[in-house]
Amino acid sequence: MLTLGILLAIVVVLVLWVVGAYNGLISLKNQVLNAWKQIDVQLKRRHDLIPNLVNTVKGAMNFEKGTLDAVISARAKAVSATGVKETARAEGELTQALGRLFALTEAYPDLKSNANIMALQEELTSTENKVGFARQLYNDTATQYNTRQATFPTMLVAGLAKATPAELWEIEDAAERSVPVVNL
Amino acid sequence: MAGFILFFAWVGFGGDLAIGMLTADNPPGSYHHWFPFIGIVTSLVAAGVCWSAWRNGAKRVLWAAGAWEIIEPATPEQRQYVNVVEEMAIAAGVPRPRIWLVPDDDPNAFATGRDPETASIAVTQGLLERLSRDELQGVVAHEMAHVRNFDTRLMTLLAGMVGAILLVSDGARVILRGGGRMGSGGRAGGGGGKKGGAGALGLVVLVLWLLTLVIAPVISRLLAMAVSRKREYLADATGAQLTRNPAALAAALEKLEGHGGATRAITKGAAHLCIVDPSERKISDVEGFLGDVFASHPPMRERIARLKGMAYSAE
Numbered sequence: 001m002l003t004l005g006i007l008l009a010i011v012v013v014l015v016l017w018v019v020g021a022y023n024g025l026i027s028l029k030n031q032v033l034n035a036w037k038q039i040d041v042q043l044k045r046r047h048d049l050i051p052n053l054v055n056t057v058k059g060a061m062n063f064e065k066g067t068l069d070a071v072i073s074a075r076a077k078a079v080s081a082t083g084v085k086e087t088a089r090a091e092g093e094l095t096q097a098l099g100r101l102f103a104l105t106e107a108y109p110d111l112k113s114n115a116n117i118m119a120l121q122e123e124l125t126s127t128e129n130k131v132g133f134a135r136q137l138y139n140d141t142a143t144q145y146n147t148r149q150a151t152f153p154t155m156l157v158a159g160l161a162k163a164t165p166a167e168l169w170e171i172e173d174a175a176e177r178s179v180p181v182v183n184l
Numbered sequence: 185m186a187g188f189i190l191f192f193a194w195v196g197f198g199g200d201l202a203i204g205m206l207t208a209d210n211p212p213g214s215y216h217h218w219f220p221f222i223g224i225v226t227s228l229v230a231a232g233v234c235w236s237a238w239r240n241g242a243k244r245v246l247w248a249a250g251a252w253e254i255i256e257p258a259t260p261e262q263r264q265y266v267n268v269v270e271e272m273a274i275a276a277g278v279p280r281p282r283i284w285l286v287p288d289d290d291p292n293a294f295a296t297g298r299d300p301e302t303a304s305i306a307v308t309q310g311l312l313e314r315l316s317r318d319e320l321q322g323v324v325a326h327e328m329a330h331v332r333n334f335d336t337r338l339m340t341l342l343a344g345m346v347g348a349i350l351l352v353s354d355g356a357r358v359i360l361r362g363g364g365r366m367g368s369g370g371r372a373g374g375g376g377g378k379k380g381g382a383g384a385l386g387l388v389v390l391v392l393w394l395l396t397l398v399i400a401p402v403i404s405r406l407l408a409m410a411v412s413r414k415r416e417y418l419a420d421a422t423g424a425q426l427t428r429n430p431a432a433l434a435a436a437l438e439k440l441e442g443h444g445g446a447t448r449a450i451t452k453g454a455a456h457l458c459i460v461d462p463s464e465r466k467i468s469d470v471e472g473f474l475g476d477v478f479a480s481h482p483p484m485r486e487r488i489a490r491l492k493g494m495a496y497s498a499e
Binding site: 031035038042118119122123125126129130133134136137141 | 260263264267268270271272274275276277317321426428
């Protein structure tokens with residue numbers, strides 16, 4: 001009778017643990033998905049802001065057409081990118097192109113003091129930060145998820161929860177690591 | 185926190201315990217105090233006050249500070265502030281809180297609300313004017329950390345509990361003054377002849393309990409401050425984790441510290457919510473025992489040193 005009770009208790013504890021571990025994994029998986037959506041929202045916002053910026057500076061920077069075109073084409077590429085790796089690469093290029101554009105506006109005093117440009121600059125800085133922080137949240141959550149599903153004992157239920165490692169958002173290009181100095 | 189709850193249980197049920205012990209030796213048929221009505225009444229009062237703090241605490245704090253909500257940012261400064269709050273909400277993975285501005289020249293900031301969904305963040309006008317974007321981000325990250333760690337809930341509840349204690353203590357003093365003579369008369373009759381050990385112990389417990397009631401307001405405030413001090417360090421650390429830039433928060437704290445004045449818009453009751461002690465005589469500067477017991481915030485030098493330590497090890 002006693003041994004039966006003990007066995008029953010062990011089974012109950014095991015079942016409770018499996019339920020807890022499974023639910024924990026699913027919750028983390030959804031958090032990862034949500035974090036990814038957060039990045040998406042911010043990237044979309046950045047893409048929406050760029051045409052405004054280009055229109056505002058176009059008149060004053062007629063002869064810097066190459067830089068503007070680089071921004072426009074980088075934006076087009078970023079908009080159509082899919083998947084973590086490709087998006088990361090395209091967005092990195094867009095960041096660089098924007099950095100060059102802002103570095104160039106330095107040379108135009110009337111652009112520098114233009115209230116519109118300043119507001120746009122703040123918006124883009126903020127969006128850039130938001131992308132960065134969303135990426136940070138995504139990577140943190142994804143790492144937590146990956147660690148959880150690969151470590152003992154949670155790994156035993158990883159198959160049950162259909163957990164596969166989430167891809168981290170990495171910076172691949174060495175040039176991207178060096179932050180462009182924007183000083184308006 | 186556990187100490188806090190024990191303290192409240194003692195204030196509530198200690199009196200019942202004492203009177204119960206005193207009347208335990210009474211002959212059968214006379215009064216036996218077994219139903220803890222003092223404890224139940226005080227618990228009900230405390231629950232009522234906490235419930236009201238839970239419902240309206242955040243609103244009251246904001247109202248008392250004269251804060252107004254930024255719906256549509258009017259100046260570039262406010263735009264930047266709104267952006268920074270949105271950034272930190274993303275970094276912390278919580279919904280964007282409501283954003284408030286306190287018209288006060290002294291730089292300070294606080295957060296309130298019972299959970300991340302209903303949270304509010306407020307900074308003073310002086311803070312917006314004095315800090316750079318990175319420093320503002322550090323301060324907002326600190327406040328967002330309070331929101332995410334549920335400190336704002338804890339602090340709102342603590343404020344409610346301290347208020348409840350004050351109420352109970354005041355009430356008890358009034359009752360004691362009125363009923364003192366009657367109580368002593370009854371005890372002389374009931375305790376005559378019998379010198380039970382429980383009776384003596386009960387008397388000691390009763391005296392202790394009455395003493396506690398008298399000094400309860402002080403003790404509860406000290407306990408609230410102790411909780412608050414611990415959460416400040418944690419919020420600094422979490423804030424640094426959110427921005428990955430502890431040096432900016434350290435620089436902001438140095439600026440806030442350097443500006444010695446008092447934040448007049450923020451009342452004493454909300455002091456423990458702020459990023460720096462808003463009062464004029466900064467007791468948080470006092471290190472050692474006195475500062476450890478009486479300050480709502482840890483010493484600024486220590487906070488800055490810890491943040492700089494983080495910045496150093498990150499490089």
